[in-house]
Amino acid sequence: xxxxxxxxxxxxxxxxxxxxxxxxxxxxxxxxxxxxxxxxxxxxxxxxxxxxxxxxxxxxxxxxxxxxxxxxxxxxxxxxxxxxxxxxxxxxxxxxxxxxxxxxxxxxxxxxxxxxxxxxxxxxxxxxxxxxxxxxxxxxxxxxxxxxxxxxxxxxxxxxxxxxxxxxxxxxxxxxxxxxxxxxxxxxxxxxxxxxxxxxxxxxxxxxxxxxxxxxxxxxxxxxxxxxxxxxxxxxxxxxxxxxxxxxxxxxxxxxxxxxxxxxxxxxxxxxxxxxxxxxxxxxxxxxxxxxxxxxxxxxxxxxxxxxxxxxxxxxxxxxxxxxxxxxxxxxxxxx
Ligand SMILES: Nc1ncnc2c1ncn2[C@@H]1O[C@H](COP(=O)(O)OP(=O)(O)O)[C@@H](O)[C@H]1O
Ligand code: SF4
Ligand SMILES: [Mg+2]
Numbered sequence: 662x663x664x665x666x667x668x669x670x671x672x673x674x675x676x677x678x679x680x681x682x683x684x685x686x687x688x689x690x691x692x693x694x695x696x697x698x699x700x701x702x703x704x705x706x707x708x709x710x711x712x713x714x715x716x717x718x719x720x721x722x723x724x725x726x727x728x729x730x731x732x733x734x735x736x737x738x739x740x741x742x743x744x745x746x747x748x749x750x751x752x753x754x755x756x757x758x759x760x761x762x763x764x765x766x767x768x769x770x771x772x773x774x775x776x777x778x779x780x781x782x783x784x785x786x787x788x789x790x791x792x793x794x795x796x797x798x799x800x801x802x803x804x805x806x807x808x809x810x811x812x813x814x815x816x817x818x819x820x821x822x823x824x825x826x827x828x829x830x831x832x833x834x835x836x837x838x839x840x841x842x843x844x845x846x847x848x849x850x851x852x853x854x855x856x857x858x859x860x861x862x863x864x865x866x867x868x869x870x871x872x873x874x875x876x877x878x879x880x881x882x883x884x885x886x887x888x889x890x891x892x893x894x895x896x897x898x899x900x901x902x903x904x905x906x907x908x909x910x911x912x913x914x915x916x917x918x919x920x921x922x923x924x925x926x927x928x929x930x931x932x933x934x935x936x937x938x939x940x941x942x943x944x945x946x947x948x949x950x951x952x953x954x955x956x957x958x959x960x961x962x963x964x965x966x967x968x969x970x971x972x973x974x975x976x977x978x979x980x981x982x983x984x985x986x987x988x989x990x991x992x993x994x995x996x997x
Contacts, residue, residue: 664733665692666835666868667716667753672728672738674708674715683939685711687892688728690966693836696866698858700873700883700900702915706936708892709872713838716870717755718745732836751781754829758841760821764813770797770824771809777831796827799864800857819850826857830867837861838870843878855882876915880904885981888912891936891947894966898982906996908969908982908989910952946987954988 674686686708693699701709714720716730718740730737732753737745757763765773774796775789784792790809797805800823813821822842829837839858843851859882861867873879879886879900886903888896888911896909907913914932934951944963949955964987968980972992 663694665694665731666733667693667870668729668731669712669716670729670731672712672715672730673726674711674720675725676723677725678723681940684942685892685939686715687942688966689887689889689892689894691887691894691897693868693870695835695868696862697885698862698869698871698883700871700879700886701889702873702876702879702886703889703895704874704915704936706939707889708939709889710840711892712889713755713840713870713872717749717753717838718742719755750777750829750834751832752834753836753838754832754834755838755840756822756825756829756842758844760818760825760845763825764821766813769810769812770816770827774809774824774828774831777828781832792831793827796831797824799830799860800824800827801853802827817850818846819853822846822850822854823857826854826861830861830865833865834867836868836870838872840872841874842871844873844875851878858882888915892939893947894983894985895948896982896984896986897966902982906982906990906992908984908995909948909986910954910990911948912984913990913995914951946985956988958987 670690672686672689676683676685689712691699701712703709711720715726718737720726726738728738732748771790771793774793775786778784778789778792794805794809797808802808802820802823816824843854846854855878858869858871862869871883883900886898886900887894888909890911896903896907896912903912904916907916911932932951937947937950945961946959946964949959952959964985966983966985969982969984969989
């Protein structure tokens with residue numbers, strides 16, 4: 662297999678103030694290959710955004726970050742703002758939930774796309790404008806030659822998100838992180854944005870980290886899924902395997918909530934209780950208070966993030982399916 666374009670190892674982030682420490686991310690690891698879509702899922706407050714902001718070097722100085730973030734050959738953990746300034750928007754880029762807050766209302770969209778191209782690729786004004794038109798076309802904006810001179814308020818929410826994607830991919834970054842990119846949009850508009858992400862992966866080979874709490878979206882677009890709970894990775898698997906044979910009780914809860922139409926997206930009736938406070942790092946499974954399978958082992962020691970046993974009881978040799986659970990569901994149970 663080729664080398665990953667992004668490799669995250671034991672990434673931990675805590676926020677320290679005078680009164681408390683919040684352990685927002687606790688030993689997260691993943692690899693991302695060219696053209697691959699990794700979905701990161703979990704309830705609100707589980708550390709999905711903070712993980713990505715740490716990868717992007719966008720956290721405030723109160724964040725204490727440990728672990729490794731390798732983008733190709735480069736180690737990014739500990740890089741300063743100047744070093745990040747050279748790679749952000751060029752080699753790795755991020756889009757957010759609310760495109761309006763990220764766009765400058767007083768500049769045309771052509772100028773905003775062009776700015777990235779001029780900074781990182783040294784294009785002239787004229788060249789940047791021409792490339793901006795191409796990029797608007799790439800992200801599916803009709804009549805791009807006219808639209809390039811419009812201002813953000815002249816565009817719909819879906820079109821603004823397409824502009825954000827155009828800015829993010831202007832320099833053909835190896836990695837695009839999309840943090841809930843469709844959450845603020847209507848369902849019909851969401852599908853169009855996901856199509857754009859799909860086409861980027863196919864046409865440019867962009868590797869994508871897609872953060873979402875919508876497992877329906879995951880089924881459509883992801884290759885692999887990382888499930889996070891209370892700052893920790895709890896399960897990772899190829900998408901079909903995760904949906905067919907979820908091993909961690911939390912993943913099973915997430916999936917059963919999705920399979921019931923009408924479930925509010927931010928509530929999981931299948932899993933009573935709430936994500937715990939992140940003020941402590943218990944040497945225990947943090948899901949235990951909500952888990953029907955919890956026993957003394959679960960409350961006395963933290964389960965490792967290990968390859969799950971296959972039907973013969975052996976851990977898969979390639980370890981593509983991992984779970985942090987003392988008593989993962991067996992294949993027989995997941996089939997029922
Ligand atoms: N700048 C910050 N200072 C202190 N705590 C933060 C900060 N940013 C996020 N957190 C905390 O980190 C935890 C994880 O947040 P986040 O990654 O945004 O969750 P998610 O994206 O999964 O909803 C939350 O408890 C949140 O309150
Ligand atoms: S380790 Fe124990 S409490 Fe945690 S998810 Fe597994 S069975 Fe449940
Ligand atoms: Mg978030």
